[in-house]
Amino acid sequence: MLFDKVRVFAVQLDGARAGAEPVFHGGQAVAGRVLLELAGAARVGALRLRARGRARAHWTESRSAGSSTAYTQSYSERVEVVSHRATLLAPDSGDVAALPAGRHEFPFSFQLPISLVTSFEGKHGSVRYAITATLHRPWAPARRAQKVFTVIEPVDINTPALLEPQAGAREKVARSWYCTHGLVSLSAKIDRKGYTPGEVIPVFAEIGNGCTRAVQPRAALVQTQTFMARGACKQKQTVVASVDGEPVGPGRRALWPGRALRIPPVGPSILRCRVLSVGYSLKVCVDIPGSSKLLLELPLVIGTVPLRPLGSRSASVGSRASLLQNWGPGMEPPEAPPEYAAVVSESQLPAASPGPVPVPRDAGVTLEGPYFACLQEFRYRPPPLYSEVDPHPPSETGRPRCMTC
Structure with a gap:
């Protein structure tokens, strides 16, 4: 036979x-x-x-x-x-x-x-x-x-919409057993909306604690899987990375001048599918003892094409300068975004099998993309001062010199 x-x-x-x-x-x-x-x-x-x-x-x-x-x-x-x-x-x-x-x-x-x-x-x-x-x-x-x-669907984070800074502010009155303990406020910013695996998200935040007990600030990268069928919707959320801040005492304020949150090897965002989607968000929250937490959510997109220095520098340099001005001390220049294939390796792909592939319950799906390019020598710096780049400073009379003088 x-x-x-x-x-x-x-x-x-x-x-x-x-x-x-x-x-x-x-x-x-x-x-x-x-x-x-x-x-x-x-x-x-x-x-x-x-x-x-x-x-x-x-x-x-x-x-x-x-x-x-x-x-x-x-x-x-x-x-x-x-x-x-x-x-x-x-x-x-x-x-x-x-x-x-x-x-x-x-x-x-x-x-x-x-x-x-x-x-x-x-x-x-x-x-x-x-x-x-x-x-x-x-x-x-x-x-x-x-x-x-x-x-892998290419997701380029160098588009104008993904280079825009994300910011928000929330506040709430801490209450416990019908007793008011004070006002807690939270403001947070990130320099852009699009990132790639392996990058570090600098989180700028300000926490004001007006209540009588210490509060605990935290930040987390959350993956949200949304499934759609027959007009119904089912969601599953997983925390893929987190960072904790120092407790903020009563009557005090705390500042995060770019606290680093590194993105682990996760799958890219899925935005254009009729039956399912994969989205990401940065959640900054303040745990208040005896009361519900104060939560602020900033949307994120995880892409596959890393940030390019030429196309994105002019679009996002103004947002970085405003962040540094509003949030006090500057942060160290971040590392260049790694290649997508260097972060999401082949060994982390699901095994090829004809039947259903088992999925970890609380883990993101990791994929590989070796055909995406990454520019290695990228260093992000804030813009120079006006006096350093102006070749025609004002004259002694206070009037600006003309270009032909």
């Missing part, structure tokens, strides 16, 4: 290295080969290939109706983003083709759509891409080989 003669049946992708698989983006060509190694001559009906990409959301909710009646409501939605079919081997005449013993390779290639969603594995949904080869043979069940591949 052919089943006994098949030694190797697998799908391989071009560009694969030892321990690392290629990563693709929208509009790119996916090429590879199907390997078939036979121990002896065999008859084959056909060899077909199918590539699929699906975004899926699914969860259940238990509901009760009365004291003894309960039922479970299921929500499910699925979108197909890639669909490609090809026949790699078909008999010219007759129903079967005879293949000799040995190694056989069947190359394939297809083009991905321009706009694709980043591969993702979550608690209530996923985005998966896979190539399946099916070997049909007479008088025997079909044999299949599957290869999962990763897609």
